[in-house]
Amino acid sequence: MTDEKRPWMQNRRFEFIEWKLFWEGALNRSDLEETFEISTPQTSLDLRRYRELAGDNIEYDATDKTFKPTKGMKPSFLKVSADRLLLQLRALLTGALPRKEIWFREMPPMDMAPDIVRNVDPECLRLVLEAIRLKRSVEVRYQSLTNSRVREIAPHALAFDGYRWHVRAWACDRDDFRDFVLTRIDEIKPGSLANYDPEDDVEWTTVVTLDLRPHPGLTEEQALAIQRDYSMSDGMRKIDVRLSMAYYFIMRMNLDLEDLPPARAQLSLHNISDIRKSISEAKSESKRRIIARQNED
Template sequence: MMKNQKRPWTQNQRFEFIEWKLFWEGHLNRKDLETQFDISTPQASVDLKRYRELADGNIEYDGTEKSFVPSSKLVPNFLKPSADRLLLQLRALLSSALSRRDLWFRSLPAVDMVPDLVRHVDPECLRKVLQALRTRSAVDVEYQSLTNSRWRRIAPHALAFDGHRWHLRAWACDREDFRDFVLSRIDSIGELHEVEYDPEDDVAWNRKVLLQLCPHPGLTPEQRLAIQRDYDMSEGQRDIELRLSMAYYFIKRMNLDLPDLPAARVQLCIANLAEVDAAIERAKKDGAERIAMRLRSVTGQHPLGQP
């Protein structure tokens, strides 16, 4: 059993590294510690000795391989093994979002991926957007929609990723409602301005819904079992909670809005789709009512000058 005592964060990180190497690669030597953390040979020896004192049989020395190996009773104490995290790190490495040094493999496994079509975002644009978020200000942007390019004044209050693109969730000053703006479609960005709006009025962002995912009914029993395993379903269902404003993007990304596609292509369906659609419509209505009430209290008029 691991003794409960405080240790320096740097030493805990090295102990995590030891367990990572044992768990994922199955071997470790002193040189691994020296190279990864730029420490001396004596310090690496101290770390290994101390870990062996604390770990109660997690690690053994293999004289043939001349390296430390995990025992059959390995129970990580400093590492929380996560396949999802490791695969995400490999993906980040391939997309250059993570450096090779940050991945603790001595030698990488053969790995590749279908390339992401990266949508360019100018760093100065993102910098100004983050400033607007921090100060709850509006900012002028030259925005390229699918139909035209024009200057608009928006007040972003959140960032959102739909699986392919980054969006700004923002108060559209000209329309007096909350909308999504694709970050990569901002061609130019201007100055910040004071603005009166309340992110709490964005009901579709603040309210969440539970999507009940299940295998498509058109699949065979064997196919349904495979899909249940793919998505780690319990009793044939996987519940996904997400913001109502993000539900549209999730449904579209998973092809759940294309009923004519073959079942084997779609694979999933939403058991409570009618409930989700109703929740989205209710959020739109509630949000519009909140905005109208707020604007009446400020100006004495309905939004957009309506009587």
């Protein structure tokens, strides 16, 4: 029976078996019974079936009365990812994920630096999502750094800059595409059908490659540490990003600050001038397309 034809919950339990073997190094029958609320006969059936499919991964330790991973274990149902596990642990610490979703029998000691949560109003998000789905505008009272005023915007996408959620939208009063921080919207109500084309948002539709490298002012030993930190290959790390998000990435990583000490900056954006040029060209192309479309109408 293939993975597609096998019941989803059984595949899930097989994934759990491998998770326990890989991350904790042991699996008890009670782990399956308690986590999935299944009977002892069903647990025995799952273990027998798993050993038929991936017997080279598991062995029974009669001394400890537990199942252990073999030295050559190669998970078949679990996609091993340290990044995923660490994201889950972070979500647990922030309260975004319940304890039962983390399969450790005993949680490892852990903590995180305080994270300033920006709470988005659920009704605001609901209306923004509705506007994206129906291609309608919304009328919002938006608090910028300079003033607070009512604006009509037509959202077409959501974007996270690493700290805040934005809505990418057609600004009906400015005839251009802009980012609006969701937490700065304090009033919102449905608007009318919006006359725009998301394809004209060239900054959003264009993907560029950022060429990240260790800061040139670092010592050779420091540069090697940075290469390891960022999983660089041949002294560089290429990252694809939408042009509209490149600005936030550059600011968040301090890649625009040339006067930072090398040890503080750590990274440099080797092609920053090209990225700035691409942003400028994209803005100009969007403006050209918008004017052309308006002339056609």
